[in-house]
Amino acid sequence: RRAAALRESGVSVVKCAGARLDPADILAAVGEALSDRQRDPSMPGYGVLLEGGGRLAASFLKAELVDRIEWFRAPLIIGGDGLPAIADLGLAALNDARRFKLVSSEEIGDDVLDTYAVLPSA
Numbered sequence: 001r002r003a004a005a006l007r008e009s010g011v012s013v014v015k016c017a018g019a020r021l022d023p024a025d026i027l028a029a030v031g032e033a034l035s036d037r038q039r040d041p042s043m044p045g046y047g048v049l050l051e052g053g054g055r056l057a058a059s060f061l062k063a064e065l066v067d068r069i070e071w072f073r074a075p076l077i078i079g080g081d082g083l084p085a086i087a088d089l090g091l092a093a094l095n096d097a098r099r100f101k102l103v104s105s106e107e108i109g110d111d112v113l114d115t116y117a118v119l120p121s122a
Contacts, residue, residue, distance in 0.1 A: 003015075014030045016030075022059065023059055023060050023063045023065050026056075027065075030048060053083065054083060054087040057085065057087070058086050061098065062089060062090070066118065067117065067118045068117050068118070069100060069114075069115070070113060071116065072108075072113050073112045074110065074111050075110050075111075098118065098121075099118070099119040100116035100118055101116060101118075101119050102114060102116055103116065
């Protein structure tokens with residue numbers, strides 16, 4: 001249902017079920033599924049939305065292929081019973097973490113949508 005709703009609004013949906021978590025493999029699958037016009041980074045609205053688990057998010061973060069994060073927060077605490085949003089990044093020190101800047105925050109019902117943009121590496 002969600003994929004159909006996205007398609008109806010003009011979004012191309014590419015399922016990569018069973019694909020390895022290698023960003024190059026996933027981006028290749030996306031590239032094969034889209035026309036040249038849709039893949040052209042100079043076109044307005046060009047982008048790739050990743051929706052998956054913590055390992056997928058970590059693989060793209062480690063490859064430095066994330067320039068924006070849309071982070072939904074809900075007013076509940078599930079602790080260690082939940083799934084991690086981002087898997088192990090293999091950081092040796094906190095200073096090795098990639099930095100993002102909060103650019104907007106919006107309440108949507110009881111939830112909050114925070115948008116972060118990547119900061120340039122120092």
